[in-house]
Amino acid sequence: MTTTADQVGHLHTPPEIGGIGHSVRRHEDDRFIQGAGNYVDDIELPGMLHMAILRSPVAHAKILSIDTSEATALEGVVAVVTGELMAEHNLAWMPTLSGDTQAVLATDKVRFQGQEVAAVIATHPYIARDALGLIFVDYEELPAITSPQQAMADGAVLIRDDKEGQADNLAYEWESGDKDVTDRAFAEADKIVSLETHYPRSHPSPLETCGAVADVDPASGQVTIYMTSQAPHAHRTVFALVAGLPEQNIRIISPDIGGGFGNKVPVYPGYVIATAASLLIGKPVKWVESRTENLISTGFARDYHMKGELALNSEGRILALRTEILSDQGAFFADAQPTKFKAGLFHIVTGSYDYPAAHVVARGAYTNKAPGGVAYRCSFRVTEASYMIERLVQNAAYDIGMDPAEFRALNFIKPEQFPYHSPTGFVYDSGDYETAMRKALGIVDYEALRKEQAEARAEGRLIGIGMASFTEVVGAGNSKDYDILGLKMFDSAELRVHPTGKAILKLGVKSQGQGHETTFAQIVAEELGIPAGDIKVLEGDTDNTPYGLGTYASRSTPVAGAATAMISRTLREKARKIAAHLLEASADDLDWEPGKFFVKGSPEQSVTIQDVAFAAYTNPPPDEQPGLEGVHYYDPPNMTYPFGTYVVVVEVDAETGEWNVDRMIAVDDCGVRINPMIVDGQIMGGLTEGFAAATNQFITFDDEGNCIGSNFMDYLVPTAWETPRFELDETVTPSPHHPIGAKGVGESATVGSPAAYVNAVIDALAHLGVRNIDMPLLPDRVWSAIQNATG
Template sequence: MASTELPPQEERPIGFGRMLRKEDPRFIRGRGRYVDDIQLPGMLHGAILRSPLAHARIASIDTAAAMAHPKVHAVITGKDLEAQGLAWMPTLSADVCAVLATDKVRFQGQEVAFVVADDRYSARDALELIDVEYEPLPVLVDAKKALDPDAPIIRDEIEGRTDNHIFDWESGDAAACDEVFARADVVVAQDMLYPRVHPAPMETCGCVADYDRVEGRLTLWETSQAPHAHRTLFALVAGLPEERIRVVSPDIGGGFGNKVGIYPGYVCATVASIVTGKPVKWMEDRTENLVSTSFARDYHMRGEIAATKDGKILGIRTRVLADHGAFNTTAQPTKYPAGFFHIFTGSYDIEAAHCKVTGVYTNKAGGGVAYACSFRVTEAVYLVERMVDVLAAELGMDPAELRMKNLLKPEQFPYENKTGWVYDSGDYPTALRMALDMVGYDELRREQAEKRRAHAERGSGDGAAGGGAGGELMGIGVAFFTETVGAGPRKHMDIVGLGMSDGAELRIHPTGKAQLGISCQTQGQGHETTFAQIVAEELGIPPEDVEVVHGDTDRTPFGLGTYGSRSTPVSGAATAVVARKVRERARIVAAAMLEASADDLEWEKGRFFVKGDPSRGATIQEIAMGAHGTVELPEGIEPGLDAETVYDPPNLTFPFGAYVCVVDVDPGTGVVKVRRFVAVDDCGTRINPMIIEGQIHGGLTDGVGMALMQLISFDEEGNCLGGSFMDYLVPTALEVPEWETGHTVTPSPHHPIGAKGIGESATVGSPPAVVNAVIDALEPYGVRHADMPLTPARVWAAMQGRAEPPA
């Protein structure tokens, strides 16, 4: 594992490099400020009554007993909101979602009523006093049956709706694929499921709404990854003037996509504050978060690869059925309802590709959230990397050799893939070779061969009896991924009509200290450190002297927020651009101070000096004081060094990586142990290696969890079976190895500092590496594929030739 030791303070460069996170002191001292820490005078508390049924008509709602509770101030139902035109709200996918159910409930846990009381406990108690009469309806939880003629219609409130179809989306060239597949020597196909999982952040969702009746102003503290987008949507939903809405996102205990959208609790708390004239707080408990907030994945995929007999991949095609639950709450760009699934072509030089994705409604909580992935890239990479391993098995080729044979070469960049997107830069073979060398791939294959011989000599019966000393099955999984992050550009991407660009505002104080306002929102990524380092790199101001402001719509420029790993690719670029604007203003001020022409000044980090005379110069701090002082500036030049910008990226950025996972599987129990994991990543220019390593470690842990244990499932009545951390398992330090990381650096040619982003790469690349390793371990049993999560029961069932574990 890469060292996390820091160089001595005096040796640390001003700018990029390893430095401790500026935000950590307040967290480790318990001084973080989360939404649940907000306490306002006279504040009331809200609680939500949720449906116990997955699909039912609402015959009646009796709130009289709840209203009679001595500590209850209000009970709000869907009919109350309907009278104000607030019963339905737009989602980030331009669908509409019920705030509180009016006609019927469409998933277990859907919001039915909102109680406002003196305290959280009284509000919860009052929920028990609301009497709702339900008329059960047939339940649909199997996406494969969603389009059957006799399937129950989930969204029958939509006029003319006769089925559960949401969208069809295609990418690539179907005819070209047909031609390639017709002449291929080998065609392999595989059905697979990327199961429904949940972001499960440490902090659940919540808000505090405070409506000032005198000023007509709403202040909303939210667990939001996109404060500015929320402000605009609240203005559209509530009819309040946008300039009278302030959204504040304080410290956030993890987001992972779960906190991108607007939840009914936010709207209900706002309405309650307007009705009561007092601040209202609403916070979920863990079960509410797991059962009712946005899920991710749930993609049923069939992949096909065409190749020559010597392993040259010619084409890939896929058909996908996407289960989006009862409401399409995904935050995908408008033109791409299936997100960036266009990356299903992977990292390989192929002739043709085509995919079709169909989205459907089911009786589950709204899905489609971009959970720690860049808009469906995780599913796409999983598909292609599993298919490459299936092809390798069919051809009898080593999976690493097959990948090396087909990877794009450095001289092919910029490379336009077969769905029309241009990969910016990369050296894929070098990254794969590094990963194989780090893990000692050839030696591992020799060890595996010896263990398989020993296993065969003992006989599969003896091994299955308990897998004693040396009896484990050893598997080696390889995965290579190209990610696509940094949404916009605006010409291609918007969410509900809002272009995906980001702003930055940089203010230099007279003393040379700086304040940077950014429109992205941090949830643990270290923005207060890395963005200060970008300013430091451009201006020579120590990072400690740069305050980074985020999460407050009154203090920051407009932007679309943080998700899809767009912080550094978009807001980071905006920061570099605005810092360069300040530097050019500083050049003019320095010229006036030094009585020289601006064209005669040279820049070194932190100061301008006169060409040929380094002794005649001025530091950025001296220039800042001069800009605010009495220095006579050229006509038309305003005092100060402030600047602002809006960055519209010309293209996405494309980080990539090569991962190798080594597992041991107990043949008697099916228990999988991840023995080693090597991750080589390329995120372009590296700002703070320590933060990069932390992001990678978290993403790898997340990926192991998805591959081996995480699953949101439902019974036939639509009951969610993952409503607590007793049922929905997340990985701990006991389930993961000590990560081994490496890196290559190929800067993005169009990004101002060459950065590509790293926040989600490990989550994209690790699940296929783990699954490939487990399937490789089960090769002696003839297993070609098994769906995630590869729990002991699923692994054992696969070894017995069963598609699913026994009931």
């Protein structure tokens, strides 16, 4: 199990095998770059009908009546579905991934703008949309609650009057760490540094919106649902539980998925309505939402109002951290997160630093906004945590007069302290934070840059150098602590080597663009010596893949990747016995090099893995079962803890508050890199999303609860044009418990980079006394901070 040092930066396989460390070109790109992908909206079935959803125009209102008669009468309309009809089948409400309930179609009230009110099933998508305009709903408007502070105020109107025993708008309350020990540390502190900031509501906005084609066969009862799902197996189980359908008759197929970023983890009302409609009508029903529907109604992310404090001693050592969170949950508590942890893994907020005490209090409030709280390219609220601690640490350095880099170095967990037990209960598996930070500072020539900054300030120019030395926790779970709706967070791999030495690998996870078809083939190539190009990776069909919890929270490589390595090793051991049989030698006398077994000391006496595969079907040893296949379910012993340091250099226009990124350096340590090219792509994508969050990207609401950010004119997704150039580098600290030492990297940059960008702008203004600007750092906010500065 243990990764040895020689795996670091050392290739075990030649390029023609393409194992770990090779930048193999992505197998899946052959079809994607030809426009030959197969997405949900590409699915066409005979007799298929089309569904469109009528959504609430108001944020909070009683539904007095719904008149569907004109819509029903429109030629081409097959059915109009309302909450009343769904209620007759006990499907008006469904469970969320956080154990709350969510309306499928509203029956009593609408609780956010964009909520599902009715659905039209028609012969043509245009007719379905035309009919939406012929449904007349009588609303009695109620006051809209648009902030968690407002929700928690005395006398606030009750949003969830549907829930028995719910007397206020509190969605959850949760804490972590030791309050008494933390308070004592604060009492003894020489200095306390505090920060109050908001991580705004954002949206994963995958390019492919959500959708489904539900196909219920009335004769057999077979339910096939083509669905934009990051977690098809878990969704099948949810469908079985919600609809009471026999699970063996439910088949979820996630075809190619055009980006997920956490948005395709929840079960959405549209999936349920389309399935119910297909069941009632007996024909396939397609539902694909528009961009606006995706932005206003599906899983948002973040929206954490955070207060944090660090207790310091006079030497600049951190003694303790305490934080208080108020999260804006929207109308239904629908965070996609492990059951035990109501604020996700936010309690990783102690970060990369060594101190004995921390206390986290988190509360969530219902508001009249869309539900969600999904982990947008993030391991369950790690982004908010990393942002909080990295902002606090930077401010602490200013307030005690230390350089922010040296302050970090002083407080880092040291390499010899791993495995490190954090004050909120995590066991960090490995890390070497200072090496990564020094590398990043070296690339940017930090000392020279600080001089340049001082000279520029003398000329009235504002240059800022920001950094973040983040630690993530990814790869849930272990089954003891991590489950979703009771389903333990393991994952699985099934590997079948065919007689000609080609293989098929089936996984319980589901790629949405991460490159699984290449990366996982490379793991098999590494372990079994079969060329990566000879291995087909199959995911996303619940009838044809082993059970798994899906792809999110950077868990595919830590969990399914481990399962893949383990089943490959199991098959290699069987292959060794077959090879011994072929070579008429003892299995113990054989040595392995990728792709072949040979007799120790006699390399000319060898058989290839392809020879062995053929023999498994044509000439198996008498005491072995024929064939070469198996399945492995992997329950990780711990999470993995990727880390790194990002450094951003900005220049701020003092007159207008506009700012530009001059340099962005990212040194990432995700352990062993399976496909360095794909890792670089993942990091650049995350750095872009961090840039978006820091500069422009948020969803906000007016006082009536109207969503501002309902299309790509208002919700801004950066393109290559405005995105800074990234300078990437790495250190490699293998995970000690992962079979190949890998850690998961898809989310590091989204998690780590927002604080680096923001810290850079704050650094440019720090001498003026500026310590906080809420994201996004719109130029007017930066300009106001300069205007109001006291320094």
